[in-house]
Amino acid sequence: MKGKVAIMTEPGKLQFAEYELPEAGPGSVLVKVVRTNVCGSELHIWQGHHPTKKSGVMGHEMVGRIERLGAGVETDYAGNPVKVGDRVAAAYFLTCRRCRSCQQGQFHLCENAYKYWTKDAEEAPHFHGSFATHYYIHPDQYFYKVPENVPDAAAASANCALSQVYYGLEKAYVHYGDAVVVQGAGGLGLNACALAKEFGATVIVIDAVPSRLEKARAFGADYLINLQEYDTLEKRVNAVNEITGGKGADVAMELTGVPAAFLEGIHLLRMGGRYVSIGNISPGQLAPFDPGLMTRKSIQIIPVIRYDPWYLNKSLAFLSRTIGKYPFGEMLDADFHLEEIGVALDKSASREITRASIIVK
Incomplete structure (x- = not known):
């Protein structure tokens, strides 16, 4: 089976590529992306303002369903049992717990946070970002099961x-x-x-x-x-x-x-x-x-840059508690298909829309 990835060749330009779906290695998870959002940081990258990322796979706010579980993965990072088909959200960065920042308790500043996010799409496991049909969650990348009462449109915004x-x-x-x-x-x-x-x-x-x-x-x-x-x-x-x-x-x-x-x-x-x-x-x-x-x-x-990764679990719990009080599902005011990511980025940058979301089928 193959999956599709949107690749920014340079700021403002996209192309698509297909790759064989990777097996999930020990401690890893492969998810099928259900919904992924255009975040403000994507706009910085798209407009060429990011200090280092000038090309590659983008996308990090997402909710997906588990497609393949690596050896040893039986629970999420809060200890909840997980299985193929479960919805999960993942922190978009690694927390290695070994670098200087992590040893100081500054987990949001992990020196290896973007170890895979910066890799070229040609390099396995290819699905380094969520602007794709699939997303590869690595060991040391915290992920959490999405509460049943939280819809995809709300869960996708929890991470980030x-x-x-x-x-x-x-x-x-x-x-x-x-x-x-x-x-x-x-x-x-x-x-x-x-x-x-x-x-x-x-x-x-x-x-x-x-x-x-x-x-x-x-x-x-x-x-x-x-x-x-x-x-x-x-x-x-x-x-x-x-x-x-x-x-x-x-x-x-x-x-x-x-x-x-x-x-x-x-x-x-x-x-x-x-x-x-x-x-x-x-x-x-x-x-x-x-x-x-x-x-x-x-x-x-x-x-504040990033967050301590367990805040993603706190955020999902917050959504579950307040989902009937605030219109989280309506925060995303424009839906696009995967092939329309470029349009979604441009409309978001011009503030024609507040929050664009990509529905992946």
Whole structure:
């Protein structure tokens, strides 16, 4: 049997290739991709902004069904029994537990995280990314069984978007009663709204697209700030101050990938506030910054790349608990076929759509 892989030959260009399906080696799992999403990091790669990845197989947010189990694989990483046909979601990176970062307990910074993701599609086992019919889960790559009540459309976003902001919110120690500003109402932002709301926070969302702001309301946002209406930094700061009784937000999250959003974030925070930066992942994209204001306000900057892999399990459990409360299944507002990945990437980059998803048949 053969499977198909979408390969980026250079930024902005795709081609497809077919390969024989590999056997699952010891400790590995081969899954049939059911649904895979276009994440913001894919857009950075597609537009040529990633510092190292300029070609190869893309895709990492996905849900799939187990097709082949390697020797020794009887459970997922939470100890749940697994069998062929079960739906699973996998962290898109490795956690080797042996490198310097892992030995320091910084599992999200594993030095071998992208050991296979960076390989050329010609190199076995070929299915290095989820923009394909199949995906190969390696040893040391955490994966978890998807709860039965969580639909594919919701489960596909658990790896990366939901897990990332879950990790960021906990690193920022969000408490009940905190005011949290979410900059950007894309996939990361919508997930952040629901999580922050469940943490007991007052949620304030800033975005320029009315449809994205309305979707944020469905995900728990208490206040919406439209960049087109509040078109200066001063207006946005005043709006946040008015909502928070003049003190500013306790926590803000940069989830836009726009450098200018980062420099704005510290203005929206109270004295001693915490600022989580997740969206800006492309080095060399610069913006002026006011370090003196950061120091005088004693702002804590919390950059977050990836997440400790067990947050994927926490995210799936969160979805299972709240699936009837928030429209997670509606977060994906445009479906495409595998052969339409290029179109999905382009429409996502132009913000014609909020969250594109690829259904693989």
